[in-house]
Amino acid sequence: MDLMPDVHVHIEALVLDGFDPSDRYGIGEAVERELVRLLGTRGFPPSLVAGGQVPRLDGGSFELAPGLGAEAIGARVAAATYGALRP
Numbered sequence: 001m002d003l004m005p006d007v008h009v010h011i012e013a014l015v016l017d018g019f020d021p022s023d024r025y026g027i028g029e030a031v032e033r034e035l036v037r038l039l040g041t042r043g044f045p046p047s048l049v050a051g052g053q054v055p056r057l058d059g060g061s062f063e064l065a066p067g068l069g070a071e072a073i074g075a076r077v078a079a080a081t082y083g084a085l086r087p
Contacts, residue, residue, distance in 0.1 A: 011031065026070030034074055038082045059077060059081040
């Protein structure tokens with residue numbers, strides 16, 4: 001039987017430039033949800049398996065279409081973050 005481990009994501013700080021401050025919680029929660037989904041479906045990168053913690057990660061930058069909501073923005077941030085975790 002294949003058992004999925006419990007996945008808990010804790011983001012101490014998320015630095016996003018150029019977004020409305022009122023969107024910070026919605027974006028942060030969307031990032032956590034999407035990271036949990038990515039880890040559950042695509043697996044754990046070696047950087048997490050080895051030590052389980054990443055003290056600092058630069059997800060880079062990307063462009064977004066105007067008018068995207070917090071959920072879509074969070075999904076893009078999570079995808080960039082997950083990509084940065086992979087070697």
